[in-house]
Amino acid sequence: MNGFLDVLGRQVLAVSAALGGLALLVRASFYWLFRSRLELRQTLIQMAKIGADSLPVTVMTSFFTGMVLALQTAISSQRLFNEPLFVGTVVSFSMVMELSPVLTALVVAGRAGAAIAAELGTMRVTEQVDALLTLGTDPVRYLVIPRFLAFMLVLPLLTVLSDFSGTAGGLVVSVMRFGIPENTYWHDIIDYMETKHFYHGVIKSAVFAFAISFICSYRGLSTTGGAEGVGRSTTGAVVASMVAVLLLDYFASSILVAMGIP
Amino acid sequence: MIQIRGLLKSFGRRPVLQGVDLDVGTGETLVVIGGSGCGKSTLLKCVVGLIPSDGGTIIVDDRDLRSVHDEAERSEWRGKFGYLFQEGALFDSMSVWENVAFGLKYMTNMPHSRYRRIASEKLALVGLKDVEDLKPAQLSGGMKKRVALARAIAASPRYILYDEPTTGLDPIMSDVINNLVLDLQKKLGVTSIAVTHDMKSALKIATRIAMLHEGRVLAAGSPEEIRESRDPAVRQFIEGRSMGPIGAV
Ligand SMILES: Nc1ncnc2c1ncn2[C@@H]1O[C@H](COP(=O)(O)OP(=O)(O)OP(=O)(O)O)[C@@H](O)[C@H]1O
Numbered sequence: 001m002n003g004f005l006d007v008l009g010r011q012v013l014a015v016s017a018a019l020g021g022l023a024l025l026v027r028a029s030f031y032w033l034f035r036s037r038l039e040l041r042q043t044l045i046q047m048a049k050i051g052a053d054s055l056p057v058t059v060m061t062s063f064f065t066g067m068v069l070a071l072q073t074a075i076s077s078q079r080l081f082n083e084p085l086f087v088g089t090v091v092s093f094s095m096v097m098e099l100s101p102v103l104t105a106l107v108v109a110g111r112a113g114a115a116i117a118a119e120l121g122t123m124r125v126t127e128q129v130d131a132l133l134t135l136g137t138d139p140v141r142y143l144v145i146p147r148f149l150a151f152m153l154v155l156p157l158l159t160v161l162s163d164f165s166g167t168a169g170g171l172v173v174s175v176m177r178f179g180i181p182e183n184t185y186w187h188d189i190i191d192y193m194e195t196k197h198f199y200h201g202v203i204k205s206a207v208f209a210f211a212i213s214f215i216c217s218y219r220g221l222s223t224t225g226g227a228e229g230v231g232r233s234t235t236g237a238v239v240a241s242m243v244a245v246l247l248l249d250y251f252a253s254s255i256l257v258a259m260g261i262p
Numbered sequence: 263m264i265q266i267r268g269l270l271k272s273f274g275r276r277p278v279l280q281g282v283d284l285d286v287g288t289g290e291t292l293v294v295i296g297g298s299g300c301g302k303s304t305l306l307k308c309v310v311g312l313i314p315s316d317g318g319t320i321i322v323d324d325r326d327l328r329s330v331h332d333e334a335e336r337s338e339w340r341g342k343f344g345y346l347f348q349e350g351a352l353f354d355s356m357s358v359w360e361n362v363a364f365g366l367k368y369m370t371n372m373p374h375s376r377y378r379r380i381a382s383e384k385l386a387l388v389g390l391k392d393v394e395d396l397k398p399a400q401l402s403g404g405m406k407k408r409v410a411l412a413r414a415i416a417a418s419p420r421y422i423l424y425d426e427p428t429t430g431l432d433p434i435m436s437d438v439i440n441n442l443v444l445d446l447q448k449k450l451g452v453t454s455i456a457v458t459h460d461m462k463s464a465l466k467i468a469t470r471i472a473m474l475h476e477g478r479v480l481a482a483g484s485p486e487e488i489r490e491s492r493d494p495a496v497r498q499f500i501e502g503r504s505m506g507p508i509g510a511v
């Protein structure tokens with residue numbers, strides 16, 4: 001019993017310390033964001049990296065997700081109504097409001113987030129972070145802010161791309177497998193979709209970008225203990241990012257709904 | 263000038279620095295010697311402010327490190343120093359010349375167009391040429407060390423902290439580096455602290471030598487005084503014997 005409480009207490013302390021450290025990192029980032037020149041070149045490099053890293057997986061994931069959504073929807077409505085109805089509506093709404101932002105965030109966390117944690121972790125244990133400090137550069141400004149900004153720009157973009165590719169996946173299955181006319185599919189979407197549905201997903205993806213970039217940067221920069229430590233930081237960063245995405249998804253959705261952005 | 267008084271630092275329960283007192287006059291090169299793991303690198307990192315000390319004072323240019331609070335002041339403090347890391351700490355995503363020129367952007371007002379030329383000049387000072395476009399991973403250990411040295415001195419700092427400048431270099435290259443350190447001190451009046459195990463190098467570059475042992479300064483004096491010292495621990499260290507008051511095991 002004591003042992004259990006001991007372990008529990010330690011875990012609670014570790015999580016609190018991490019959250020505190022994370023909050024300090026966010027604060028330091030905003031401090032530098034408004035007080036120093038932006039590292040434009042680093043930001044562009046990071047945008048290119050995140051985009052190139054995650055684009056193929058994102059597109060493929062969402063395309064297949066759109067396909068499977070169309071399949072399930074068409075089969076269910078065939079059972080109920082003897083014909084596939086509203087397939088475009090279901091596919092596009094599911095993608096735009098929920099699946100694109102979440103799946104893209106999970107893919108990017110596993111790809112670009114892991115890369116950030118590993119890179120910053122290696123820089124930490126080989127004293128490159130200290131070297132930045134002695135050369136007059138703050139690591140938050142030089143390393144964290146460019147990654148944060150790149151995430152905030154690229155993740156929503158990837159999410160929009162994923163909206164399109166998911167919808168396209170649904171279209172392929174609807175037309176080829178169920179013989180739904182292309183026009184019907186598009187009308188099922190256009191007749192119901194409004195810009196605010198689209199914003200709902202994009203805003204959520206920005207929230208995820210914020211969380212993933214800071215969690216992975218923080219885990220990277222707080223790495224200790226050589227190569228083993230870098231491995232630990234990387235897996236830890238990915239798991240924490242994914243959990244954060246799924247938790248924040250619920251809260252962000254309910255706040256957005258309360259604000260009238262359904 | 264650098265003044266260190268009663269410096270304390272522990273890692274967890276392991277005390278490393280237990281009241282270090284040191285003075286480095288302007289234009290001096292203080293060489294710190296001492297056994298492996300006795301806290302020499304830790305001392306340098308405390309001075310430059312990379313790790314916080316647990317107590318004691320560090321005064322540089324009449325300014326106490328404890329009075330440095332916000333990020334801008336900390337950055338200004340660190341900017342006074344050039345720092346050679348024991349393991350080099352080169353940025354592995356950048357080429358050699360970008361590494362050397364890195365500090366110029368943040369610590370000088372020099373125009374961009376001159377960075378590459380200055381990097382080449384500094385590399386020539388440490389005996390390297392035609393390596394500008396290589397990546398650190400393509401260099402040998404001794405070359406990395408020298409690139410790191412070129413980077414540390416690139417922005418012409420008034421204070422330089424060297425963590426083992428000649429470790430891993432052949433005897434000829436060691437002498438090139440010793441002469442470079444001497445030149446920086448004599449011609450530019452740079453104030454430095456150099457950590458080394460290499461007694462030959464220590465005796466050549468030092469204006470003063472201090473020996474660190476068990477978290478304190480065991481002996482300090484001119485190179486001659488240290489060479490003639492009667493302290494058994496100092497004798498054991500400079501003669502490199504395993505038997506003596508400093509337990510080897
Ligand atoms: N980040 C750290 N965490 C915990 N202990 C540390 C840390 N850095 C150094 N130490 C410990 O502090 C002591 C002094 O380390 P330091 O690197 O200053 O030694 P050193 O005198 O530079 O040795 P060497 O000559 O081998 O480079 C060592 O016992 C080391 O184990």
Ligand SMILES: [Mg+2]
Pocket residue numbers: 302303304348425
């Ligand atoms: Mg050392």
